[in-house]
Amino acid sequence: VSFNGATGELLRVGGGQSLPALIGGTFYGLHMGHFATPVLRWLYFICGLAGTAMIGTGLVMWLGKRQLKHARTGVMPYELRLVETLNIASMSGLLIAIGAFFWANRLLPASFAERSDWEVQAFFIAWGLSLLHAALRRGRRGWIEQLSCAALLLGAVPLLNAITTEQHLGVSLARGDWAMAGFDLTCLGSGVFLAWAAWKMRCRMAPQPTAERALGLNLTREAR
Structure with missing residues (x-):
């Protein structure tokens, strides 16, 4: 709903959600797990943690291997x-x-x-x-x-x-x-x-x- 900012006069009423708003709402619902039951949400949360841990440990291991190559020089x-x-x-x-x-x-x-x-x-x-x-x-x-x-x-x-x-x-x-x-x-x-x-x-x-x-x-x- 759009109003005139000075007078408050009603300008127009939209017919529904725009396409960008609809797409954004869909992704938000998927991200927040609105489609799932409480048990499925916990599994969703745990799987998210597991994926994050996989990326994090991979970064640390990648760095550790390259640090070993420079351990002798100390630089x-x-x-x-x-x-x-x-x-x-x-x-x-x-x-x-x-x-x-x-x-x-x-x-x-x-x-x-x-x-x-x-x-x-x-x-x-x-x-x-x-x-x-x-x-x-x-x-x-x-x-x-x-x-x-x-x-x-x-x-x-x-x-x-x-x-x-x-x-x-x-x-x-x-x-x-x-x-x-x-x-x-x-x-x-x-x-x-x-x-x-x-x-x-x-x-x-x-x-x-x-x-x-x-x-x-x-x-x-x-x-x-």
Whole structure:
């Protein structure tokens, strides 16, 4: 429906959706899984995660193989350093941005006129900061710090939800509101998983005790 912006006079009424709007709505429905039952939506979600993980691990493995070629020289080419930075920011940094979006959704006042715009801006600001961080922190340290930050942001969403609203897990589970409870539990589970991933990566960075290093050296000499 179109109105005159100055007088409010009705100008015309459309006969239906335009072709671009119809195509856009179709793709939006497919992306959001509006066609599926709750069980099928979860399978849709899990398959999406699996596809994302396949791409992410492929990027990391591709970079690792090429880093080994330059390990003897101790000099990382600029191109590989750029790929490493983009890998960290595009994966763990994206998770931080999603967590920042959820936090903005809970912390910005409901009466704030530009609330929805600032939620999106919080997403891109956090993502941009993660890119800057990845450029400054090299290798595993960058991964560990960003995974830990993402774990904190996502894992704390249920607590933040309980502080700022009345729809916390205790209420949603009691009412059988599985949409709200599922969201909180998914955020909590994601936070726990990311914390585990950061911990595993930190353990691999920890230096071996002197005795273990000496034992490994002796075993190598005996094998020779």
